[in-house]
Amino acid sequence: MANPPNPPNPPVLQATAGALHNDNTLSQYLLNNLETSVTLEFLPSKIHANGTGLFAKEAIPEGSEIFRSTPFVTCVRNGHHGSICDYCHTSNEGDVDAEGNFLTEGVVVPTISRCERCDVCGYCSEICQIKAWIEYHKFECQALKLSPRPASEIRMLYRVLAMHKQNNILGLEFRALHNLWSDQGQDPLATANYMMTIAMNAETLIQSGLGNEIIRDIFWKIHTNIRCIESHHEEAFGYALDFVLSFINHSCDPNAHMFIERGKLRMRSLKPIKAGDEITQTYTDLRPGVMMRRERLESEYSFTCQCNRCKNGYRKLHALALSEGLSVKDVVETEKKFHDIRKQAVSYNTTDQVENIVASLTKTIFPARPWNDTIYPIGAIKFHFAKLYSSSGNCHQAAIYAIQGCLTTTPRSGLEWPDDLHMLLQYFKKSMLAPRAAVTEMPDPQNLQTFFNGILHEVVVLSRKGYGVDSKYTIALDNWRIDMLKSAEPPLPGEEGFAEKFAEAQVSVLKWAGVDEKRGIVLSDVVLDDGVMVGDRVIVGDGVSQMELDLGVKTERTGCCCMH
16 A cells, blocks of 8 residues: 655654653553563653653563564664675674574675665665665665765664655654754754754755754764664674664663664663663673773763762772872773773784783883783783784684683673683684693693583573573574584583583683683583573573564554654
8 A cells, every 4th residue: 555645844853852751652652662571661760860761660580581673774884785784684794604503614605785776785685675675775875876985874864864755754753763862962063063064965865855954853863872783792783773772771780781683673681670670771882991981971972870880990990099009090091001902902913012012001000010900901902812822823822811811801790701701712612623732731632621611501501691592693602512512521511510520620721821710610500401591481492482472573663654
């Protein structure tokens, strides 16, 4: 059935925005479009003054699916158009193949073909290309041909205007867009002028029929609320704007996290959430110290995080500076220099160069002793040493640095912990396959294998909690675990007697790596099978969640298509 004609400038975008939690119609529309098995509600935020937050109306256990949604608009990053489908995000550069296995050399990956008209957007199939053309690409295509490499947020603006022109934005979606918070920066006048220039250029290219002020308002919302599209531990490959996600406020100690897979945004709990709790997520990398995190949040979102983790982190930082006779600023500036080294380490020719720079910086804060391993970013730098040694063929030394990097600084919570354990496994596997070093300290092969299998088991347990049993990443980890256990001698991970066997193996491995036994890993007491993890209430196996079975999985947005 043909869509009704598109009305002129929608008046809702010209109205004064009210708090979402006071708009029951819009709140229910957004919540009803979620795929969820828990009851949620929008209420005044306890974190964001005068803002809205998403709250749980019932208890949500740790490791549960909170909701899934289809983002309002997505965009693949510049530089990834030839490797990721612009419509469904199928990738030929990810770590996992279509069968749920980690990619190895020689595996055939999907072909991504670019649009012949604009030569920008890539698609994995004719079906995806046709769907994109119908929904938005018909009117963004010419704009991309004339301006092929605009910033991703500008491309998202083009896409929203194109969706509007093709009658693919619902009235309540415009209302939701208007309710989003927008950060005008520290110089609102200069920002407004810049935004107006972007708006005028976008309207010239797309010709949506919306006024420049409305387009500027839309761009402000996009600029403030887009989030990186990330898939597990892989590099972010694009951006997404999701309405419900935009009302989930930040904490450096979040109780939930999101990732996007198969075109769906998934929000999962990181810890138990009580009825009445506000659901939180992080807007920034949680590995850096409190001042670096706060600086980035202030720069990008214009607020200072006051969560308990930040308050405790600042107290510890202040105590450290006081004990060394320094200012907090001195410590933070040195930490930033270490952070820069971490980013640039792989560009140096030798590990000696990096070690000399690290030693020089350390002396500015701790003249008589090394920089504490438990302070960011020493652990990350040691992972870079692992990468350098691995690239030079010294797999055993790479494994040693990976063990040190993983076990010295990583907070053993959230998703950073399983991600670092997985990275450790990758270096450890290369060491196990390499010829044994001519040193007596190296653990025997049986202990190495036991340590490896125990860590892999732990990563699978944590991944099932963090990402769900049916995520591609977890399935690949599970397949890897099953394959590695085929040649392993009992007791196997999760069986009686393995914990003692692992503890003995870990002692020899940590001694080899020069890591204090107190930093050893304590395995979770969880038995894994091929379908369900004990305690995960939503997954029933075979790649299908109980939530999907209950709901039949909605595939389209619902609601009227007129402007209100």
